[in-house]
Structures are given as C-alpha cells and as structure tokens.
Amino acid sequence: MGSPGLSNRNNGQQRLGITEPISLGGPTEYDVNKTRELEKYLQDAGLYESQEEAVSREEVLGRLDQIVKTWIKSVSRAKGLNEQLVQEANAKIFTFGSYRLGVHGPGADIDTLCVGPRHASREEDFFGELGKMLSEMPEVSELHPVPDAHVPVMKFKFNGVSIDLLYGKLSLWVIPEDLDISQESILQNADEQTVRSLNGCRVTDRILRLVPNIQNFRTTLRCMRLWAKRRGVYSNVAGFLGGINWALLVARICQLYPNALPNMLVSRFFRVYTQWRWPNPVLLCPIEEGSLGLPVWDPRRNPKDRYHLMPIITPAYPCMNSSYNVSSSTLRIMLDEFQRGNEICEAMEANKADWDTLFEPYLFFEAYKNYLQIDIKADNADDLRNWKGWVESRLRQLTLKIERHTYGMLQCHPHPGDFPDKSRPFHCCCFMGLQRKQGVPVNEGEQFDIRLTVEEFKHSVNLYTMRKPGMEIHVSHVKRRNIPNFVFPGGVRLSRPSKVTWESKRSSELKVSGQSQVDKSHEGKSIETSDERKRKRTDDNMNNNLKNSKCFASLPPSSKEFNDDRTPASTASSCSMKYDNSEANKIGDQNSENPELKSPGEIPSQSSKTDGSVKGIPQINPMPVIMDTSNSREAEKLAIEKITSGSYNSHQAFSEEPDELEDDFEYKNQVKDYGGNMNCSSLDSSNSKPVEGAEPVISKEAPCSTHLCTNGHLDELEPAELTAPLLCGTPAPMPQRKPLIRLNFTSLGKAADKGS
Template sequence: MGSPVLSNRSNAQPRLGITEPISLGGPTDYDVIKTRELEKYLQDAGLYESQEEAVSREEVLGRLDQVVKIWAKAISRAKGLSEQLVQEANAKIFTFGSYRLGVHGPGADIDTLCVGPRHASREEDFFGELHNMLSEMPEVTELHPVPDAYVPVMRFKFNGVSIDLLYAKLSLWVVPEDLDISQDSILQNADEQTVRSLNGCRVTDQILRLVPNIQNFRTTLRCMRFWAKRRGVYSNVSGFLGGINWALLVARICQLFPNALPSMLVSRFFRVYNQWRWPNPVMLCAIEEGSLGLQVWDPRKYPKDRYHLMPIITPAYPCMNSSYNVSLSTLRIMSDEFRRGSEICEAMEINKADWDTLFEPYPFFEAYKNYLQIDISAENAEDLRKWKGWVESRLRQLTLKIERHTYGMLQCHPHPADFPDKSRPFHCSYFMGLQRKQGVPANEGEQFDIRLTVDEFKHSVNVYNLWKPGMEIRVSHVKRRNLPTFVFPGGARPSRPTKVMWDSKRTSELKVSGQSLEISHESRAVGSGTDDENKRKRADDDLDDNLRSSKSPASLPSSIREFHDDRTISTASSCSIKHDDSETNVIEGQKSEKSDLNFPEEIFSEKSEINGSGRGNVQVNPILATSDMSNSKEAENLAIEKIMSGPYNAHQTFPEEPDELEDDLEYRNQVKGDGGDGKSSSLETLNLKAVVATDPVISNEEMIHLTHLRSGGGLEELEPAEVTAPLVSGTPAPVPQKKPLIRFNFTSLAKAADKST
C-alpha cells in the first residue's frame, strides 16, 4: 500500500523533485485564513516595493541593456571586425537572484549578468572599456570594480538603483537576442569565471521551473527570508545561509507539498528541516554528470565533498553545494531555530501563538554571558568599506579556528551584522557569542586558551593585499553586562526587557490534541523583570570573585600534552574563559534548570528520533485532523525518513571539520607574501593541516570522541582580557601577568576521552 501520505499523482501534474510528494492535499479553510494573515503581515512589514520603484527598476535595466549593446558594437569596431559583424555585434543583460525570483524588497540590489561575444574580454573590455563608459555617465555613481573576486563583479548605482554586474564571455561571435542560457551547450569552451558568472542565472531559472506554483513559492520564500534575517541566520559570509540557499530549501518544500498554500508551506518548512538528518543533501533534481566534464558535487567520488555539513545542491549543471560555508556552530544554531519555528507553527494551529511570535527578533545580546568583540577602523569611508569587506570574509575562519583549537568545546555564535560606533568615525564592531559545548565536563577554575587562535586570525587579516595605514583590527572579550551601548536600539542599554519572548514564556507542557508535547525550559531568549536581571548580575559577579588559576600543562597526559605543545606557538595576548558549576544544561532532551546561556541540542547524535519521538515528536492539529491519514504527522515523518534514505546518505558520515581551514575563495588573490610591510610573521608558515594530519598521537577517531562527548558539565566564563599583543617572532612571547589566561581544560578532556573509550 505504501505510506498513507503518498497518494497517486495526477496525470495532469508531473512530479517535480527526486521523490514523490509527501502530500497532494489541497488547502483547508484554516490554510486560506492563515495565508491571508501572512500576506498582510509581510505587506505591513514593508517587504514589497511600490509600483513607482518597480517601474524605475525596469527603466534602469532597459537603459543598462542599451549601454552594453553600444559597448559591444564599439569594441567590435575597435578590434577591426568587418562592418557586418559590427552591426550584428550584441550583448545582453540577464537578471538573477532575488529580483529574478520576484522576492526582492524596496532598495534591494539587482543581480545582473552581461553576456558578451568571444572577442570581448573580461579584463580589457569589460573592466576596461565598459567601466570607462559607465564612469562617464552622470546617472552612474559609486562605481566599484572587483576584478579579482571569485566571481568578478562591477558594482554601481544607476539612477539610484544598486546594480551588481557580472560578465560571461561566450564562444559565439554574435550573441542572439533570444539566447537561452539554460542550455548546457552555453558552457562549451567557457572559462571558469564565465561558468561561475552564468551559474547564478542558470540556477535561478531552474528553480522557477522546478516549483509547482511560482506565486506560492514567492510568498513562502519572502516569508522565510524575512524570518531568517529577524533570527540572525541570513548571511552566507558568516557561515549561515544566503538568498540562494533559502530559495533552494523553500523550493524543495514546495515540491513535497505541491498544492499547499504559503501558510502550510511555512509550517512544513520547519517540520521537515527540524527533522532533517544533515548532512543528507537537499536536491531539487537528480545530479547529472553532463557531457562537458565539469566537476559536480558527489561525496562518493570527491572526498572533499564529504566534509560539507549542510549540503544544499544547485539544480543547474554543474551541480554544486551552495552552502559550503556552514560550520558546526552555524549548523547547530540553524537547527535550533528550525526546532523553534516548528514549535511555534504548531502552537499557531491551536491559537497559542501568532505570526508576531514567529518573527520575533533573536535577542543576541541577551543570549550569552560572553562575547568576542572585533573592532575595525580605517582612515576614511572608502578604506573602511574595503577593510570591512575583507574582515567579513575572514570572520568565518575565526569561528572555525576557535572550535578546531578547542576540540569543538568552545562554541561560537557570530552575529551577521556589524555595529557602527557613531562616536568614532570610520569604525565598526562585530560580535560573537561564546559558550561551552553542551554535555562537556568541566572542573572549577579551569579555562580555555584561545590566544594563539586569535593571533592567527589577526595575522590572516593583516596580510590583506590592499592594506593601508589606519586599517586596524582589535579583538577583545566583553561580558554581557559590559556590552557597548551602540549595539542596542537607540544607543541606550535597556533597563529591562520590553516584552516576554516565546522561549521564555513557554510552559513545560503544551497540550496539542489531548496529547502532551514536551518543551524544555530554555532561557535562550529574554526573560522578564528586574529580579532576573539582578540575579544575573550577581551570578556574573560571583564568577569574577571565584576565578582560579588553571592547571599546568606539564601535569597533563603525554598524548594530550604533545598535541598542545605542537600547536602552541605563542602565548602573546590573552582572553579567558571560566566555568561555573552552579549551572546545568539539557542533555538529550532531559529537562533541567538552566541559566541564560544557551545550550543547543547536539545535532549529530547517532540516534535519529523522527518517527514520533524526541525532537521529531509532532502532534496532530485538531483543526486540520480528519479521518484521512494523508494529513497524519506520523505519516509525514515516515515520508521524510524515506526521502532522507537517498544515495548519498551512507557517504555523509563526517561530522568534524576538514583538516584544513580553507581561505575564502573570493579574496584568495588579495593575500600578501612574506615581505613588504612588516606585518608577516612566523605564524604565516603555520600549516594546521600538517599539524593535525601528521600528528601520531591524536587519531581521527579520537578527535571525534573529543568533539562529541555527551557527559554532564558546567559553563565557561571569559575574563575581560584584550587580545592586542602582536607576534614579532617565532619564539613564544611572555604572558603579561596582569592579564588572566584562557587555558584549555586538558584534564577534563583527558578524563572524558578515557570514559568514552
């Protein structure tokens, strides 16, 4: 018979996707009502542009298309082509991204692609002649070419509309006006930069072809983009997901529920991805090898693809993983957000929550006790803009390095936005929340040592090829109560929370259709009342009073000490983290009292609870329930389980990070060598891959054990020590005694490793 959720497909509606839909059921009255509410909510939130702005964008695109056509004829004549070829010479503008998908908002950039003939080069003609033409036009402002980027781009404003313009050089003498770039043959004899540039348009168009209802897809995607930005998980460069990633995730849900309205699609989005067992890939269509020999994503063939933690595969040839930036930290955070969204959607179905609840902003500066503050500054606005772009591309490396060097026991939550300090010109700050990994034991007084990690990060930033005097970076630790006021709305520290958030007002038991849904008490979000604030401050003060020195590395087991000595190059600078045994956390779904630190659930458990128990336990909605099992949540869970048993499941078994911490490809041509400005040091020769891969003491299996222990433990507390001392040689620098250390809990680590074996 098969799963009751899966029904026979209608001959009039071809199947989209690599599996059967989960449900072909149409909308209920409830779905219609909630969809109208959602559309009004998005409209009131200002997510739709005005008719005047839409007309203005179309005019700009038409004008830009005229400009590139004139450019194509001009360069053809300059290269001595025949007059006939000059008259036939053509270039064409395509759009992609949010504008092409129809989900852009007011003031959004337009991603555009200029397709030109084979004799129009990228360097000389596109970044040369076309750049000069645009610079002479009064309606073009803020023109900024980035020819060395992973995907070369020219950025500018045209009549106030922001444009990102890519270039693709085809192997055609004449570009036809009716060119179809979705055909794989368009990639014939194309260079790598052209393939990357074409990829955006090809993927966007393929997404629109692979969704059953474009309007429902657009409304749902607009909703999910808004939600992701409010919850702080919309940023590809920070290791979360960008626009194309969210589009692919939403498109897959539309395939699985082809007749659902947006309100149901939003609910099913959270239900499906809350239960998804990453790193099973999300794919809209089968991966084709193609006939051009281009590499496609395949963990069975390419070992590097096995390290991808959250594969979201693009549907156009060559199929690639669009979310390779995701790290253990960011995946854990997004998984926690999917769980929260699923719970809220279920509460909405019984009128215990509303759309406001779902879109509550994530209270980042209330969620942690400890933060890293990364301050950057420059001499002028233009230098700061370039410096920010470079530093942002490196911040993900700081997250990876911290987790690698602490064996995944110190976890980071990067905030995707920067915060300008209006009292200081040409200055802004980035922040990362810090917490100890859930389930890792700790002894009172023991600390992490991340000084080397921070020094490595600062070094990798300071080798910027376009560095200028005044470009500075400073990394320091700050406790929650000492956060600078410019991070808060209005520049004033709130005396108390203004509203009770979803996570803090949930009860321990939510009645759903006569059954109980267990929800752990978590103070990840804002609590309420001044009493909580006073208790929190007293707890922080107690941590300061009880600071103890850490144990000497000399007393550690030799296997751990050897690895520590091998990678500790310098002791310059300091940041410290310390734990408090008075606080506990939640392990594997057990309820426990917690502090205002967040301890997300481990996402790489070997137990997969998606068939009506654990995290996958979802109840029947009384409003939607009927005698027809097609609406059964249990049956949907079984269908999701079936979907995730695809051909790549057995090959995706690597929860750890790859041995090497890769540089951001977009800026790989902007890193300096050893000479020049004196900013290089012996740290530049540090090869973490060699340290980890060749160390005879720590095996991969041991690394996994060390990273994924599930014992009980406490919290860590950072001491406010600024990390500023530079590395000037390969010898260890003395540690300033006036600043406390961050020392890693090696003794507890060794004991935990012994227990795990």
C-alpha cells in the first residue's frame, strides 16, 4: 500500500489527492506571460529575502541547534545520568511554517521545534533552564516565554532574527541525529502539547510531499498570502485564515491542476473556492484512523466538529481542522473576497484588469459606517506586549458573542492587526466593523443592544492570570467620520479614496447597466443588481446551512444518533426586518457582493477500507480528468461542482455553545439572576480620554436590556456606559433606555443622504 493521498493512475503516473485532477492541461503562452508578470510583481513587492539575510538565517539556526545540544547535555548531567549517557544526549532543531515551505519574506519569523528526550521536561528544563541560558546570551533579545499557550512557545530574537521555539518531548532516551518525525510512532506516549508542537513540522513536510510541483506551489502560495494580507483576511486569531490554512487551500488547487503555472493556479483558486460548498472539508488526502487512538476530525464522532463552518483538514495524523476559528461573519467576508478575486481574474483574461487590481488594499475604514474601538493599554512595553497578545487572542469571542446574541443579524468584521497611538505611550487600538445583516427585512424601530455582550467579553478578558496593574481594556463605539487619524498612513486621513478601486468601478458599471435596463423597459421600477441578488442568495444559503438540523444526511441511520442530544441554546429571530439600500457601504458594496452558493449536492458516501482512512467518513467520488479544450469551460465547472459537493452538511444555528463561550456560562447566569434590576458597567472608565472628534460617552446608569429591542428610532449606533452588574448592591431607578448599539433601519435612508 502506498501513502494515503497517493494512488496510481491507469497510465502509471502518480496521482495526488482524494480525487482525479480537474484538468491535466499545460500552460498556454498567455499563462507563461502572466506568470512572469506575477513573479515580477511579487519581487517588486519585496516578498523575497536577500542572499545576505538567507545566510544570516541559516547561521542563526545552526547556532540555535548547538545551543540546544549544549542545553540537553547540561540537563542530563543535572538529572544524574552517567557520563556515557550525557555524551550521547542529544536535542535537535526542526523548522516548519513559512520558512520550511520556502515562502517566507524579509524579516519573517522562523517557526522552530526543539525535540528532546524523555528526561527533559517542558516546564522545568525547556522554559526554565533553556530560557535562562537564552536570557543570558547577548545575541538574544525580547525573550518572551508563553508556557500556558495552547501550543507552548518561547519567542525571542537571535541576532535580530525572530524565532518562535516550540518543544516536543519524545519517549526516547536518545534523540538520533537522523530522526524522522514524519513517522506515526514518534507520537507514541507523547503528551498533548508535544503532539501539537510536532504537528506543525509533520503537516508542513506532508504538504510538500502532496503537491505535484513545489516551485509552482510556492509561487502561488506567495501570491495568495500577499493577496490575503492586502485584503485583510490573513489572521487565524481574528477568525480568518492563517499561513497553514492558505497553504492547504493552495495545495489542493495544485492537486486539481497539476500541470498549471501559478497564473492559472491563482485563477482556479478563486474559481474553485467561489463554488465550494462549505462546510464540506478541504482534504489533501484521506483522513487516517491511526493506531495510537488520538482524536481526529470526525463530525460523526465528535459533536464539536459539527459546528466548524470552513473545515480545512491537516494531512498528517492526527488530522484536525486547522480553521476552527472561522465564524459566520468572517466566512461571509472571505466568500465576498473569493468572489471579487474570481471576477478580477476573469477580467484579466479579457485584458480589463491587471495584477495591481487584484492586490488593491482593502479600505477597511471606508467600508462601514459603524465600528467598535477596543483600546488596549499598559504601564510599560513588556506588559503591553503580553496584554495585547492576550486581548487579541480573545477578540474572536466578541465576534461570536455578538453573532449569537443578535441571532446573526448584526455582523462583525474584525480588523486583523492593531494600531499604535504614538500620542499615548503603551497604548494601541483594535477595530471591528459593524453592519446589520443585509438582504433581510427590517422591523420598524428595531435596534440591537450589545452592552451586556461587551460586558461579558470584558469580564472574560480581565480573567487573564498574568494581569498586572495598568493593564486595561476599553470598548467604545465610533462612527466612520470619527475614526482617529493615527490609523491612516502617515496619520493623515484622505477625504476621498485617492484612486478608483475595482469595487467603485464595478458599482458604477452596475448602476449604468441597471439604468439602461430601466430606460429600455420604460418602467419606473428600480432594477435589482446582480450583486444584490448574489448577496441575498448567499445570505439565504448561509442561513440554511446554519439552521440545517440534519447531520450527515447521507450517512447510515446509526450515524445520526448525535443529533438527538442537541438542545438549542437560542432560536432564530422572529423579527421581520427590512433591508434598505441606503445602508449599503459607500465603497462599491464590497462587503455585500457574496458569491452565489448552490445547495449542497449529494454524492454517495463510501466507507474507506484502504489507505488508513477513517472508516465511515464519506469520500468524494473520483472525477474524470478534464482536458483543456475550447469548449471545456462548462465541463470544468461541472467537475468543480461535483468535487466541491459532499455530505458534510452538519450544522445547526447556535444549537450548541461554542467552546470559546462555555467558560462564560457561570458569569452569564449570575447576570441573568439579577435581571433588569441591575445596572450595567461603563464601557469606558471615567478617567479614560475620549478620542478626539468622537461623540462623548453618555448615560452612566443605563440599564441592562435585551439584545434585540425596539424602543426608539435612531439611525446610527450609539455609545453608552454601564456599571458592573455583579457589583451593584441594590436596584437603581430605571432610567430611560439608551443601549450601546441601537439601530432603526427604516430611517437609515434619510441618514445616508446626510453622509457618513
């Protein structure tokens, strides 16, 4: 038997992936020319390091390997081992991530793994002794150990090169210099932290073995990483996709088009993932059962796996979902971006766009009318770095809470990254765009109140075990016109975008097209644009996906037993809402142009009995190879549709609390016990300085209220302060309700005419 994911074609050539390729067509002259242009663009964008920097990195890695070998001998001697064992003691450095994949750029971190023997512990020896050795070296700076992280890591700079160092403790007494960590046996008797640490290297190496052409894979991945960063969807911690996720998505496209050059691979990336039926998983190879009993991604057996919206499965045992951070809001944003990329690639084929168009930066602070501003501050640089890292790791909670408490009606767009405010030392800000769900009718006077949601989030953040005096977080609402200037390049805000963007150009074309159709038909009715129809169809499809109560509908009845024990935590909003076009964003509605998603197709499920795959998990039927011909576009589309379909239709809207929110149950229950008698705490402390130009904070005694309410007729979001509900001793008089976020979508049309 061969390695899972590898099989032989009838002509004797090796096939990669779980299906036949979509196309074996080679590059055309157009592909060759466009690939040259792409490579030059990436070079000009500064994505390739110099030869001097490459040599410096190699020297740092060599030095680090020597350090850990010295360290393990010292530890072995301290543990009382005899001199022979001390001399044989060994530790070894491996690399993974972007450096191992060969797609790192100048100044990028190097992800490294130190593998040590069974007698060298993580806490005492790795973080203790090795950490002490590194701290005493003049070459080492900014040492920051994080022993309590999901994957414990030691961060530092070595001669200016950023290093993330993990540790894996194996069950071996001696680590051989030619150790092969790709073998499954390496995980025998390993603890969970070691399995997670080893998985980075194992997954990276497996990806390189599962792509047909490594050079084309690397160029395409560099392109997609740059595109994702420019478009603001590169961040695992924010709920988008990180480096490993993009690598897996690109690798799958390389498998489906094994003879294509990067130009075609980029185009097919958008074409395939625009049509992908999420939550059907992306797999580079069959999921292996393994012999060690480690849990793997399997929605039939693991109820938590059923709630993953965009599963991208790692190819090395134990196979896990690498994109569990994706939420419904961030998935919607990425689907919009895939659709945009697909449209631009099609325009490039018609010479109506170029690479500059594809890589246009996303104008986040022009895209929404309302934002949440999260201010993070501390008393010194080290405290700010630690506190900011903790807050950013929890920001995804806020997105999940808002989605849940507003039944998905209020959508969030977290910005990946923070903005330092140079006017205030040890202070930075994160931002989150807010908009109501589009394409849904609006009730008269309907509003959203997320004060209690924000309070719950702040409560969970303040539970940080290493929190020190001076570490503070403030959450406030800010309108687009009042966004602070320090977030803009050079601290200067332009009154209007400096150039015509793809979105604004498309918006103008659609308006002209729509007007011409109106004139032609001599009707007074406005014509709904194709983008609006796509957006509505996408929203409806995502709703159906999330509300679908069937798990693995095509599996045998015995596999459906997991559906019976679900208790809905919330129900869909019963409000009848109205969408007003005037609420749409001014920048060409780039946040609204969702791709058209079709209902998931059905493919007969198979029980995998070979290749070590998990028994019972449905596999996608092999597709006949599509050869590139002049009339192959429709055949390719059908092949993509069948490959991207499957029977992983297993979601139900908020029927089970996500892991990240479970630890807030006790706090929420305490708040509910007080009910409406309790006053909520302030979103901004009384001594915090308001952002210049922002509206003043109001109503310090505003009461807690429901998350969906209908009092008042406001056309914008409003900030408010609260008092901590758990600290109030007696009920206070009930003042007039003034929630943090209140929306009346029936009056937005009038407000839109007044500008942002």
